[in-house]
Amino acid sequence: MHELLIIAGVLLIVLNIAAGLIYVERRLLALWQDRYGPNRVGPFGLGQVIADMVKIFFKEDWIPPFSDKAVFVIAPGILVATLLLTFAVVPFAPGFNVFDSNIALLFFLGNSSLGVYSIVLGGWASNNKYSLLGAMRASAQMLTYEVFMGLSLMGVVMMADSFNLTGIVEAQRHGWFIFPQFVGFVIFLIAGIAETHRVPFDIPEAEGELVAGFHSEYSGMKFGMFFVGEYMGVTLVSCLITILFFGGWLGPAFLPPVVWFFLKTGVFICFFILLRASLPRPRYDQLMSLGWKILLPLTLINILVTGAVLIYLQ
Amino acid sequence: MNTFFYIAAAVALISTGLAISGRNAIHALLFLIVSLLAISVIFYILGAPFIAAMEIIIYAGAVMVLFIFVIMMLNVGMESEKESRWLKPGMWILPSLLALILLVNFVFMLNKMSHQNIPGRIIEPKEVGISLFSTYVLGVEIAGMLLLAGIVGAYHLGKQKKKVLHRFLKQEEIEQPGNTEG
Amino acid sequence: MVREDFICLTPLMIIAGAPVLMMLVVAVIRSYKVIYGLSLSGFILAFLSIFFLLPVIPHATGQLFIFDGFTILFFVIIILACLLITILSDGYLVYQESEKEEYFIILYTSALGALVLAAASNFVTLFLGLEMLSISLYVLIAYRRSRDNSIEAAVKYLILASGASGFLLFGMGLIYVDTGSLEFTKIVMALQSSGFSSPLLLTGFSMMVVGIGFKLALVPFHMWTPDVYHGAPVPVATFIATVSKGAVIAVLLRFFYAIEGFRNHNFILLITVVSILSMFIGNLLAIRQQNLKRILAYSSISNMGYLVITLLIGTKGGIDAAVFYIASYIITTIGAFGVITLLSDRDNEAEKLKSYTGLFWKRPWVAIVLTLTMLSLAGIPITSGFLAKFYVILEGLNAGLLVLVISLIINSVIGLYYYLRVVTILFSPPNDVKFPAISPAGRLVLFIVTLGILWLGIFPEWFFNLIARF
Amino acid sequence: MILLFLILILLAGGALAWITGKWSDLLPRVISLVALSLDLILLIAIYNGQSAAGNNSWWIDYRVDWIPTFGISLHLAIDGLSMLLLALTMFIGLVSVLISWKEIHEKTGFFHFNILWILSGISGVFLSMDLFLFYFFWELMLVPMYFLISIWGHENRIYASYKFFIYTQASGLLMFLSIIALYFIHGRSTGIYTFDYIQLLGTTMAPTVAFILMSGFLAAFLVKLPVVPFHNWLPDAHTEAPTAGSVILAGLLLKTGAYGLIRFVLPLFPEASVTFAPAGMILGVIGILYGAKLAFAQTDLKRLVAYTSVSHMGFVILGVYAFNEIAMQGVVVQMIAHALSTGALFILVGQLYERIHTRDMDRMGGLWKQVPVMGATGIIFAMASLGLPGLGNFIAEFLILAGTFQASILMTCLACAGLVAATIYSLRIVQKVFLGKEKTTWNISDLSVREKIISASLVITLVYLGMLPQQVIDTAKPSVLKSLNSIEQTRSQNTGKPTGEASIWCDEINTDGASAKYLKCKLW
Numbered sequence A: 001m002h003e004l005l006i007i008a009g010v011l012l013i014v015l016n017i018a019a020g021l022i023y024v025e026r027r028l029l030a031l032w033q034d035r036y037g038p039n040r041v042g043p044f045g046l047g048q049v050i051a052d053m054v055k056i057f058f059k060e061d062w063i064p065p066f067s068d069k070a071v072f073v074i075a076p077g078i079l080v081a082t083l084l085l086t087f088a089v090v091p092f093a094p095g096f097n098v099f100d101s102n103i104a105l106l107f108f109l110g111n112s113s114l115g116v117y118s119i120v121l122g123g124w125a126s127n128n129k130y131s132l133l134g135a136m137r138a139s140a141q142m143l144t145y146e147v148f149m150g151l152s153l154m155g156v157v158m159m160a161d162s163f164n165l166t167g168i169v170e171a172q173r174h175g176w177f178i179f180p181q182f183v184g185f186v187i188f189l190i191a192g193i194a195e196t197h198r199v200p201f202d203i204p205e206a207e208g209e210l211v212a213g214f215h216s217e218y219s220g221m222k223f224g225m226f227f228v229g230e231y232m233g234v235t236l237v238s239c240l241i242t243i244l245f246f247g248g249w250l251g252p253a254f255l256p257p258v259v260w261f262f263l264k265t266g267v268f269i270c271f272f273i274l275l276r277a278s279l280p281r282p283r284y285d286q287l288m289s290l291g292w293k294i295l296l297p298l299t300l301i302n303i304l305v306t307g308a309v310l311i312y313l314q
Numbered sequence B: 001m002n003t004f005f006y007i008a009a010a011v012a013l014i015s016t017g018l019a020i021s022g023r024n025a026i027h028a029l030l031f032l033i034v035s036l037l038a039i040s041v042i043f044y045i046l047g048a049p050f051i052a053a054m055e056i057i058i059y060a061g062a063v064m065v066l067f068i069f070v071i072m073m074l075n076v077g078m079e080s081e082k083e084s085r086w087l088k089p090g091m092w093i094l095p096s097l098l099a100l101i102l103l104v105n106f107v108f109m110l111n112k113m114s115h116q117n118i119p120g121r122i123i124e125p126k127e128v129g130i131s132l133f134s135t136y137v138l139g140v141e142i143a144g145m146l147l148l149a150g151i152v153g154a155y156h157l158g159k160q161k162k163k164v165l166h167r168f169l170k171q172e173e174i175e176q177p178g179n180t181e182g
Numbered sequence C: 001m002v003r004e005d006f007i008c009l010t011p012l013m014i015i016a017g018a019p020v021l022m023m024l025v026v027a028v029i030r031s032y033k034v035i036y037g038l039s040l041s042g043f044i045l046a047f048l049s050i051f052f053l054l055p056v057i058p059h060a061t062g063q064l065f066i067f068d069g070f071t072i073l074f075f076v077i078i079i080l081a082c083l084l085i086t087i088l089s090d091g092y093l094v095y096q097e098s099e100k101e102e103y104f105i106i107l108y109t110s111a112l113g114a115l116v117l118a119a120a121s122n123f124v125t126l127f128l129g130l131e132m133l134s135i136s137l138y139v140l141i142a143y144r145r146s147r148d149n150s151i152e153a154a155v156k157y158l159i160l161a162s163g164a165s166g167f168l169l170f171g172m173g174l175i176y177v178d179t180g181s182l183e184f185t186k187i188v189m190a191l192q193s194s195g196f197s198s199p200l201l202l203t204g205f206s207m208m209v210v211g212i213g214f215k216l217a218l219v220p221f222h223m224w225t226p227d228v229y230h231g232a233p234v235p236v237a238t239f240i241a242t243v244s245k246g247a248v249i250a251v252l253l254r255f256f257y258a259i260e261g262f263r264n265h266n267f268i269l270l271i272t273v274v275s276i277l278s279m280f281i282g283n284l285l286a287i288r289q290q291n292l293k294r295i296l297a298y299s300s301i302s303n304m305g306y307l308v309i310t311l312l313i314g315t316k317g318g319i320d321a322a323v324f325y326i327a328s329y330i331i332t333t334i335g336a337f338g339v340i341t342l343l344s345d346r347d348n349e350a351e352k353l354k355s356y357t358g359l360f361w362k363r364p365w366v367a368i369v370l371t372l373t374m375l376s377l378a379g380i381p382i383t384s385g386f387l388a389k390f391y392v393i394l395e396g397l398n399a400g401l402l403v404l405v406i407s408l409i410i411n412s413v414i415g416l417y418y419y420l421r422v423v424t425i426l427f428s429p430p431n432d433v434k435f436p437a438i439s440p441a442g443r444l445v446l447f448i449v450t451l452g453i454l455w456l457g458i459f460p461e462w463f464f465n466l467i468a469r470f
Numbered sequence D: 001m002i003l004l005f006l007i008l009i010l011l012a013g014g015a016l017a018w019i020t021g022k023w024s025d026l027l028p029r030v031i032s033l034v035a036l037s038l039d040l041i042l043l044i045a046i047y048n049g050q051s052a053a054g055n056n057s058w059w060i061d062y063r064v065d066w067i068p069t070f071g072i073s074l075h076l077a078i079d080g081l082s083m084l085l086l087a088l089t090m091f092i093g094l095v096s097v098l099i100s101w102k103e104i105h106e107k108t109g110f111f112h113f114n115i116l117w118i119l120s121g122i123s124g125v126f127l128s129m130d131l132f133l134f135y136f137f138w139e140l141m142l143v144p145m146y147f148l149i150s151i152w153g154h155e156n157r158i159y160a161s162y163k164f165f166i167y168t169q170a171s172g173l174l175m176f177l178s179i180i181a182l183y184f185i186h187g188r189s190t191g192i193y194t195f196d197y198i199q200l201l202g203t204t205m206a207p208t209v210a211f212i213l214m215s216g217f218l219a220a221f222l223v224k225l226p227v228v229p230f231h232n233w234l235p236d237a238h239t240e241a242p243t244a245g246s247v248i249l250a251g252l253l254l255k256t257g258a259y260g261l262i263r264f265v266l267p268l269f270p271e272a273s274v275t276f277a278p279a280g281m282i283l284g285v286i287g288i289l290y291g292a293k294l295a296f297a298q299t300d301l302k303r304l305v306a307y308t309s310v311s312h313m314g315f316v317i318l319g320v321y322a323f324n325e326i327a328m329q330g331v332v333v334q335m336i337a338h339a340l341s342t343g344a345l346f347i348l349v350g351q352l353y354e355r356i357h358t359r360d361m362d363r364m365g366g367l368w369k370q371v372p373v374m375g376a377t378g379i380i381f382a383m384a385s386l387g388l389p390g391l392g393n394f395i396a397e398f399l400i401l402a403g404t405f406q407a408s409i410l411m412t413c414l415a416c417a418g419l420v421a422a423t424i425y426s427l428r429i430v431q432k433v434f435l436g437k438e439k440t441t442w443n444i445s446d447l448s449v450r451e452k453i454i455s456a457s458l459v460i461t462l463v464y465l466g467m468l469p470q471q472v473i474d475t476a477k478p479s480v481l482k483s484l485n486s487i488e489q490t491r492s493q494n495t496g497k498p499t500g501e502a503s504i505w506c507d508e509i510n511t512d513g514a515s516a517k518y519l520k521c522k523l524w
Helices: A002-032 A048-058 A069-087 A104-125 A129-160 A165-170 A182-195 A220-245 A257-278 A284-313 B002-021 B025-045 B049-074 B076-086 B089-112 B125-133 B137-158 B167-181 C003-028 C032-053 C069-093 C101-119 C123-141 C150-179 C184-194 C199-216 C224-231 C234-258 C265-286 C292-312 C316-343 C364-378 C384-398 C402-426 C440-458 C461-469 D002-020 D026-053 D080-103 D108-127 D131-140 D142-152 D157-190 D207-224 D233-240 D243-268 D270-297 D301-320 D325-356 D372-386 D392-407 D409-434 D449-467 D470-493 D501-509
Strands: C059-061 C065-067 D060-067 D072-078
Touching: A002 A048, A002 A069, A002 A220, A002 A257, A048 A220, A069 A104, A069 A220, A069 B025, A104 A129, A104 A165, A104 A220, A104 B025, A104 B049, A129 A165, A129 A182, A129 A220, A129 A284, A129 B049, A165 A220, A182 A220, A182 A284, A220 A257, B002 B025, B002 B089, B025 B049, B049 B125, B125 B137, B137 C003, B137 C101, B137 C123, C003 C032, C003 C059, C003 C065, C003 C069, C003 C101, C032 C069, C032 C101, C065 C069, C065 C101, C069 C101, C069 C234, C069 C316, C069 C440, C069 C461, C101 C123, C101 C234, C123 C150, C123 C199, C123 C234, C150 C184, C150 C199, C150 C224, C184 C234, C199 C234, C199 C265, C224 C234, C224 C292, C234 C292, C234 C316, C265 C292, C265 C402, C292 C316, C292 C384, C292 C402, C316 C364, C316 C384, C316 C440, C316 C461, C364 C384, C364 C402, C364 C440, C384 C402, C384 C440, C384 D157, C402 D142, C402 D157, C461 D060, D002 D026, D002 D060, D002 D072, D002 D108, D026 D080, D026 D108, D072 D080, D072 D108, D072 D131, D080 D108, D080 D243, D080 D325, D080 D449, D080 D470, D108 D131, D108 D142, D108 D243, D131 D142, D131 D157, D131 D243, D142 D157, D142 D243, D157 D207, D157 D233, D207 D243, D207 D270, D233 D243, D233 D301, D243 D270, D243 D301, D243 D325, D243 D470, D270 D301, D270 D392, D270 D409, D270 D470, D301 D325, D301 D392, D301 D409, D325 D372, D325 D392, D325 D449, D325 D470, D372 D392, D372 D409, D372 D449, D392 D409, D392 D449
Parallel strands: none
Antiparallel strands: C059 C065, D060 D072
8 A cells, every 4th residue: 555655656756757847847948948838727827737728638638640559649648658667677766666675776786778759660650751850850859868868877887886876875974976977977968868858969859940840749648648658768878877966865854855855856857848948959960979979988987986996995 | 596497498498489380470580589598587587587677678678679670671571461360369378378377477577586495596786797807807809700791791791792693693684685585 | 808819819800890991992992803802811811710719729708608629620720721712702702793792791690600619608799790791681681672682582581581590599498498598618517417307498408409500401400401502592591501510510519518408318319300301301302302502401401410429429539520520621622612612603603414515525624513512422432522421421320320330321322412412413424514714713612622621531630630639 | 671672663664664764755656565574583593592492382471560559460471372473463564565666655654554454453462461452452553544545545435434434332341341241250259450361361251151261352352354244344344445554454453353252252251252162163153154145245346355265264263163272283384374365355356456447356357368467366265265275365365164063963064155155156266257258448557566576476375375384374374383282182071972952063063973973072
């Protein structure tokens, strides 16, 4: 019963944060770009989220006749499912997680690599050339960045001597990993943005070039899933940054651990939005060469150095 | 525990069979991915969580994406227009169902399973690493060379070259002027 | 890792280091001459390094490799064969329009695979070596993509070889389940206590036979051979026929003798059937071929049929016979393919039997080399092939394998027919096909091969002693 | 060492001939002549030295290790029989080189290389005292012979050369198997693993095993000889080969089979040979009659001559299995006489073919007018072939028949019928070719000086052999006795009762019951 409660709690929190982010992002963007943002529905435009949801739910759920229907339907589901599954291993506070896995980090990596399918398949199944282009870009981009997203975390793993997220957090009692693993942090951050294909790495959707990329043909709740999925991704990456580099729920005792956790996470979510507000989109080839030629070698060097130092210290 | 194994194994078998018999390349690949997921579950049951994760990250996550990528580029789905007519709900319900069974299976496992239930010993990732870099370090080196061979080969074969006509096409080309004259 | 480990691994390290070095050189400057020089010197260096191994053998490196006299012999055979193939490839690659450099890199990785196989004492190295060999070969077969049949051959090899690898792996898995180890020695120990009783084990071994049989092109798994030989560039076909088979034979012999498979009725039956089928089908199918490469392909099938007889002999003499046979077969085959390689030009390979009509009157020395190789394959005295067959027959009779020996003899006669066909064509009245001139290096190879065939055929004693010593 | 030189001179001469063939047609011919003459001189020297040294059974015995791992040695030895056959080899070799002087225009170097290598292979066979070495040379002579037929032969040469090669190789391999089996049987019983002939001689084995092993040897020798069921390759090979090839085939290659029987089969497997004797004799008689019948039916002159070989070789096997000295001596003389007479007939055919470019007897006739000298020699050779007294073949056939009579009267009678047939086919040659009506008007020249020399030398040797055979018989005697010795021992072990199927069989045939006394071998 306890477990079921936790599952329900996690689901509730995650979905709410994701939905709330729709509003938060628009407001924050507006703030940084010196405009109003949604402010008509309810006090401070807070009702906007509900209005949007109602709109999405009731919109015609149109499946294009030229599409590969089965795949078209499955695709958005995959995104949401993999993201939600990953949250199962995220420890929000000591004991406040669904499943304390010994390979939690690998579980995250595995799920994020499966998440690619949703975009690739969605773009392909739409049977539309812009969507296909988006899907191709997505698969190349995400494959590239997945490689060193995993590798960038290996420094942390080496230092914590565990794949278990709780263990990693506990290992930071005497110092956040952001300091020794700064390179790893930067790379993970970049890779995280690319994984969630947020601006500036939103090349798969790039509305200026590809209309809306892989989800051009989607509408209704299917589009909603992609939409919410993106925010869930942002939340997840922020959670992981918090856990891996910023000591997770650890913090001075005047606040409960959960609060510390969400505070830190919130900062990173805002950072994601700040990026969107401020950075232009790079070209596709620039993105790829940045990945393969700079970030990958950097990651490998990071692993080598970390290993060497650890062995030296032993 | 055995039940979980049989369920996963059945899913793996069925989806592999469907992958082989599938007419649509992308659908076949999707079945293959499901099969890989099922195999990963089996690994997990056997007490090899690291391999289970790797199975997903590398095979399901990377290799298969590349496959799909290539197939999308090859435009194998030319006939999907025709095939889409055959695509009744019955077709797509099956993969969803299989995946669903797997999911349920997995979730139950996560809850019901404590480590004592696992037959045999659980192999921690650390152990895997140690054995790879002590006993089997030469094997790892050799595997590295193996990949080198693969990379160099792929580079060579994949490199764009001047267009070469297939021998059948060559013949057609020769015949062409004759036809126009006629 | 102790000092001896490193000494023993030197040849492997040189063969592994050379391609990396080559890649670095290619990254800096793409010069064919440099790469070719590097690859030549790499093999020579590896060969010389074998002498350092002599004082430390026998020595086991970890659980993965065993370096004993048997390994050394095969190292020598493989490296020398690779050296000759490298020289042959040089002449052939002149016609490759661009990107000749990668060829040598991949040749090296495949050679490494072969060496790993020869030294393998563990399923891990067995499989890795085999895979390295296969993966390099996929690329090498398709190396000249513009040629007509090359892609077809590569795809055929790719698909069938992966299937075979799958069988091999599954077989190993089953054996592991039953014996609990991947090491040959431990498997042997487990077998000694339990015997071959378990059906799981027998299934496993049978599946391994499928995998290995594919590599050796033994009969039920031989379908790929002619097409792949036909489609592959000639030096690559040479490699498949010689080094690849030699290495697989090495590991097969080691494993089979370790588990004493020759005592088990099932194995005796299995090997006997496979061997007889290979001999007959290989030889009978060769008779009608019009393409020299295909003839050699079928001939290799039957030769492997002869060779697996040695598995059932079960004495030191059996191993010695196998080593002598494979050495003789490799040098002969390099000679035969070498002639094809050296006579190939930009547009077509000299593979059609017809184009050889009357070669003797135009290019007597080349024709003599080819004749000599054919006679050696047929097992006519003064060539090494004769003594090799003699050795196998001798040991086979000693072990009482009467059926196999007699079918070997029947097949020698059948084989004679198509080898003679080639020879006859060489000596027929000449036609007007023009062949390119042969480079000095090519002549050197042919000279070495001829010398080898005759030397092994007339003065084999030193080689017998060498084999017996290790 | 001198024995090794005999072979090496030929090998080196062959290589030299080939190399010099590039520059001149004449050089290879001269080199071949020189090499062969050198060998002949060496042989004469050996013979003379032997006469002085006394009558040891092996005149010279040369032995060095070759592949000691398997107990293989380079063991060469010479005795009377080998001496005769080697002298014959060199003589026939010289003749073949001479007759090819004009016939072979192209690729002379390679041609002479082949001739000399065949001859060296044959010499090796006659000299080897090591079974492995014996097989080595046995196979070595095939390859150049194959080239000889397939390159310089007539229209159907490819087919003929394949047939020749595959027949002999297949049967040779069976012998090889027997050799290896013998090696193991000897090795296991004595602990000494060796291929040495002299050591293997006393090997004891079960009768069935001995019989099987003997069959392996027989396969090779009977095919080479050839004995009737296995004679199929011979007419093709002989017909399609160039003249020199036919001469060497008929004159020498067939003799290796007979030599093998005398040297190896009888001493190595005495008991099995006794068992096989009746069958052997029957095969011989069948060969004589069937060969003669086929010869008579031919229209192709060369093919006719080829079939006469089958018939003549029937006498050889008949004589060998009569198991007495008279017959055996006859066999030796027959080998030489047949080589000379049949070789001469092939030469005649070759000369005719050079002139009229056909071998079809129906198109010949009445040639005597144009070529009287050729006609005269032709008649002499035909007479030799039919066994006219005064020529070598008569002595040979008489001795064989006399010897066989002691073993089986019926066989002798049937063999005599063969003589009649021989008369018919030999006379038919003379009749159809030289006498009778002229069917086509040929305008041809008579024998040249070179050809006259060849023919004359052949005629002289034939007459010498016919008139004064004693020297040959004396030379061969120790070897013949050696070969019969083991048979003799086998028989004497079983004295008292007529054991051995041979004698039982003889009893059945000879109903007068007088045969028993013939079983005792008498010395002549």
